[in-house]
Amino acid sequence: MEVGVIGVDVGGTKMTAGLYREEIVKLLRVQVDRGAGAEGGFKVICDMLVDLFNEARLRGFSVERIGVGFGGPVDFESGVVYLSHHVRGWENFPLRDELERRFGVSVVVDNDANAGALGEWVFGAGRGIDDLIYVNIGTGIGSGVISGGRLVRGWRNLAGEIGHMTVKLDGPVCSCGRRGCLESLASGSAIGREGSERFGRAMRSEEIFELALEGNAIARQILFEVIDSLAFAIGAAVNLFNPRKVILGGGVAEVSESLLVEPLRERLSYYTLREVYEGLEVVRAELGYDAGVMGAIALAIVMF
Amino acid sequence: MEVGVIGVDVGGTKMTAGLYREEIVKLLRVQVDRGAGAEGGFKVICDMLVDLFNEARLRGFSVERIGVGFGGPVDFESGVVYLSHHVRGWENFPLRDELERRFGVSVVVDNDANAGALGEWVFGAGRGIDDLIYVNIGTGIGSGVISGGRLVRGWRNLAGEIGHMTVKLDGPVCSCGRRGCLESLASGSAIGREGSERFGRAMRSEEIFELALEGNAIARQILFEVIDSLAFAIGAAVNLFNPRKVILGGGVAEVSESLLVEPLRERLSYYTLREVYEGLEVVRAELGYDAGVMGAIALAIVMF
Numbered sequence: 164m165e166v167g168v169i170g171v172d173v174g175g176t177k178m179t180a181g182l183y184r185e186e187i188v189k190l191l192r193v194q195v196d197r198g199a200g201a202e203g204g205f206k207v208i209c210d211m212l213v214d215l216f217n218e219a220r221l222r223g224f225s226v227e228r229i230g231v232g233f234g235g236p237v238d239f240e241s242g243v244v245y246l247s248h249h250v251r252g253w254e255n256f257p258l259r260d261e262l263e264r265r266f267g268v269s270v271v272v273d274n275d276a277n278a279g280a281l282g283e284w285v286f287g288a289g290r291g292i293d294d295l296i297y298v299n300i301g302t303g304i305g306s307g308v309i310s311g312g313r314l315v316r317g318w319r320n321l322a323g324e325i326g327h328m329t330v331k332l333d334g335p336v337c338s339c340g341r342r343g344c345l346e347s348l349a350s351g352s353a354i355g356r357e358g359s360e361r362f363g364r365a366m367r368s369e370e371i372f373e374l375a376l377e378g379n380a381i382a383r384q385i386l387f388e389v390i391d392s393l394a395f396a397i398g399a400a401v402n403l404f405n406p407r408k409v410i411l412g413g414g415v416a417e418v419s420e421s422l423l424v425e426p427l428r429e430r431l432s433y434y435t436l437r438e439v440y441e442g443l444e445v446v447r448a449e450l451g452y453d454a455g456v457m458g459a460i461a462l463a464i465v466m467f
Numbered sequence: 468m469e470v471g472v473i474g475v476d477v478g479g480t481k482m483t484a485g486l487y488r489e490e491i492v493k494l495l496r497v498q499v500d501r502g503a504g505a506e507g508g509f510k511v512i513c514d515m516l517v518d519l520f521n522e523a524r525l526r527g528f529s530v531e532r533i534g535v536g537f538g539g540p541v542d543f544e545s546g547v548v549y550l551s552h553h554v555r556g557w558e559n560f561p562l563r564d565e566l567e568r569r570f571g572v573s574v575v576v577d578n579d580a581n582a583g584a585l586g587e588w589v590f591g592a593g594r595g596i597d598d599l600i601y602v603n604i605g606t607g608i609g610s611g612v613i614s615g616g617r618l619v620r621g622w623r624n625l626a627g628e629i630g631h632m633t634v635k636l637d638g639p640v641c642s643c644g645r646r647g648c649l650e651s652l653a654s655g656s657a658i659g660r661e662g663s664e665r666f667g668r669a670m671r672s673e674e675i676f677e678l679a680l681e682g683n684a685i686a687r688q689i690l691f692e693v694i695d696s697l698a699f700a701i702g703a704a705v706n707l708f709n710p711r712k713v714i715l716g717g718g719v720a721e722v723s724e725s726l727l728v729e730p731l732r733e734r735l736s737y738y739t740l741r742e743v744y745e746g747l748e749v750v751r752a753e754l755g756y757d758a759g760v761m762g763a764i765a766l767a768i769v770m771f
Contacts, residue, residue: 310614311619313617327739399632399633400707403632405626435631438540
């Protein structure tokens with residue numbers, strides 16, 4: 164193509180931006196102090212964009228559009244951020260309009276779960292699949308759903324909140340204040356917390372996966388419970404959306420197939436109607452570490 | 468309009484067809500013996516259609532399209548019935564093509580839950596609301612979802628199976644063979660079964676609702692548990708779809724507001740993320756007894 168696009172992934176403490184023209188031709192990644200707030204974060208975004216616009220000019224093409232995947236709820240219609248759960252100052256920030264005013268190109272802003280789903284749909288494990296659920300299992304758990312070739316957004320672009328589906332009424336307290344949400348049982352932080360409790364020392368989820376691979380019984384039991392919670396919630400979503408593929412992304416999903424994806428695929432049969440389970444594929448996301456920025460690029464390409 | 472449409476609601480033992488032109492100008496309702504199978508049912512459908520085509524001719528207008536809401540899963544693309552859970556012989560029946568061949572007008576066939584959602588969207592409690600969940604609570608429990616002004620169909624038009632979402636791992640055996648599905652806990656038949664067990668005599672759900680209204684403690688406890696199960700499953704759907712309205716249809720939903728709709732609306736706050744619950748409306752369906760045929764008429768009007 165004669166032109167390129169830019170994708171920006173806005174995290175709590177990490178900003179990533181990529182200039183894309185058939186492939187990512189330049190990628191920038193910047194750590195941001197959480198204390199810098201929305202103001203500091205926005206300044207970093209603008210600096211990265213100036214850099215990438217310059218790069219495009221040097222390479223002799225123009226930037227047609229900017230896609231932004233934001234780590235929190237966004238009003239897609241207006242491009243205004245509702246808030247960030249991690250960084251102060253983003254409440255009602257008109258991110259799209261501010262960027263359009265400064266850079267003079269059209270901008271699309273969405274939450275990072277929707278961007279992640281679009282990324283896998285355009286570039287990854289969801290290519291050619293018009294009915295898919297993308298579940299990101301990392302520090303938190305979010306999902307984006309494509310149904311009939313379109314993102315399911317809901318009334319206020321808040322659809323896909325699988326992380327806050329109740330799984331266990333008497334489960335741990337969740338970041339949202341309620342109890343037993345999927346996120347409180349199966350996120351990376353929840354796995355670490357569970358391991359720390361049962362092993363009696365501070366642990367991260369990665370270590371528990373390693374112990375499970377080595378055959379440690381406690382670690383295997385933790386994983387069994389995590390997979391059961393995931394199957395319960397994803398099974399409900401599968402009954403409701405009838406997807407052809409479930410795509411698992413995020414740090415937790417990057418462990419070996421045999422530890423998470425295969426047992427989850429089997430366990431899903433307990434929680435889904437037979438007709439809906441038939442032919443369902445459960446796979447890992449393909450985009451890995453750059454999923455965020457690839458999702459933002461997909462937003463810029465698809466959502467106009 | 469110069470032309471009319473026909474809607475046909477195909478149930479297990481009851482067929483309803485309506486000729487529609489600004490309103491229903493003629494309605495036919497026929498009981499069918501379950502033993503007559505698909506063959507017998509199809510003959511009744513055709514007889515009703517001949518009658519309604521004649522009626523249209525007498526009134527001086529033509530029939531433009533036929534919509535059929537079928538009580539079981541349907542492949543929307545091809546108009547072929549997958550099967551009926553109640554009547555033998557419907558497996559892979561090419562209902563759309565058979566009707567088009569006989570009557571020479573275009574035909575749209577969908578499952579009755581999708582038709583019900585469209586009916587409320589076009590004629591009922593969902594007018595003007597592009598993000599809604601319609602839940603039909605009768606002998607079984609089904610749902611149809613409209614998101615961004617479009618039916619959510621899923622890969623094989625099997626989306627919306629809220630009735631088979633697992634709510635209680637150790638719950639009663641469901642018609643689908645698994646345990647603790649919403650349908651096994653909160654459908655009309657489940658309420659009747661629960662009452663029969665606790666009161667020690669055969670009961671129907673209607674009687675339990677009456678007793679609850681009179682203040683009977685056992686009946687109220689049964690209802691509390693039913694509402695909790697509904698809130699659990701509908702809450703999951705609300706987190707996933709972010710609808711503006713939840714519309715409750717079917718026989719069970721026709722009891723007084725104070726007994727079901729109001730407590731359910733409150734209970735939903737336990738199972739939904741605060742941002743998603745904010746502004747959510749929970750209402751009864753408006754179409755009542757003729758919901759099936761109005762849904763089929765909506766199919767004929769909207770789905771072309």
